[in-house]
Amino acid sequence: MHLLIPAAGTGRRMGSHRNKLLLQVRSQPIIAWTLLAAQASEQISWIGIISQPHDWQDFKEIIADLQLTKPVKLIKGGSSRQESVYNGLLSLPANAEQVLIHDGARCLATPDLLNRCAEAICHCLGLIAAVPVKDTIKVVDENGIIQSTPERSQLWAAQTPQGFDVKLLKQCHGEGVAHGWEVTDDAALFEKCGYQVQIVQGEETNLKVTTPQDLAIAEFILNTRFDQK
Ligand code: CTP
Numbered sequence: 074m075h076l077l078i079p080a081a082g083t084g085r086r087m088g089s090h091r092n093k094l095l096l097q098v099r100s101q102p103i104i105a106w107t108l109l110a111a112q113a114s115e116q117i118s119w120i121g122i123i124s125q126p127h128d129w130q131d132f133k134e135i136i137a138d139l140q141l142t143k144p145v146k147l148i149k150g151g152s153s154r155q156e157s158v159y160n161g162l163l164s165l166p167a168n169a170e171q172v173l174i175h176d177g178a179r180c181l182a183t184p185d186l187l188n189r190c191a192e193a194i195c196h197c198l199g200l201i202a203a204v205p206v207k208d209t210i211k212v213v214d215e216n217g218i219i220q221s222t223p224e225r226s227q228l229w230a231a232q233t234p235q236g237f238d239v240k241l242l243k244q245c246h247g248e249g250v251a252h253g254w255e256v257t258d259d260a261a262l263f264e265k266c267g268y269q270v271q272i273v274q275g276e277e278t279n280l281k282v283t284t285p286q287d288l289a290i291a292e293f294i295l296n297t298r299f300d301q302k
């Protein structure tokens with residue numbers, strides 16, 4: 074299974090002066106933890122890291138230090154996540170029929186989750202990892218007034234990995250460019266084009282490291298995982 078890792082962001086909400094994926098958690102850059110999970114997933118056979126060329130030297134050193142045995146390709150990122158993923162899709166080897174897309178910032182996803190998504194995408198056209206929301210979610214207007222309260226049992230929080238049929242997802246990205254759609258995940262493009270997206274049970278610990286607080290939480294989770302006897 075081919076895996077694309079969007080890693081071309083700037084980390085604005087982290088408030089760091091460089092790509093947040095180069096910040097360290099438990100003595101390893103965030104992107105290194107993501108790559109270690111990909112390396113440990115038996116289902117993943119090829120890794121594409123979508124990133125800005127000014128980070129390539131750092132990424133190359135991290136890849137070398139990890140001694141990954143799987144082929145890794147660096148792919149030029151775009152100005153939005155959506156554009157980055159499209160670049161990634163266009164850089165996949167010709168034999169890639171399905172693809173998993175997994176955010177570099179979700180460095181706590183387990184190899185088991187990657188494996189389960191890789192297996193599931195062989196039986197459907199589109200899927201995402203997701204977990205049921207725990208909070209009651211409100212739809213609020215621009216004046217801060219609640220408009221509605223969707224039934225919580227129908228609400229799921231989207232994560233990555235997200236998996237797709239490559240030909241269809243390329244087509245959906247093309248439609249997105251043609252119509253000027255701006256989305257925050259690939260499933261949204263798939264949905265807009267009328268294709269079904271299946272839910273795969275995600276992981277509560279699979280958070281997206283976004284703010285400085287998330288760095289502390291990620292460190293805590295990794296410590297509980299790796300300090301266990
Ligand atoms: N990403 C990307 N290309 C972009 C923007 C984001 O590949 N132009 C990647 C990020 O590197 C990250 C993932 O998409 O792994 C999810 O994005 P997010 O958590 O929003 O990261 P950033 O965009 O870097 O953070 P921020 O939005 O706070 O600037």
Ligand code: MG
Nearest residue numbers: 082083084154
């Ligand atoms: Mg972003």
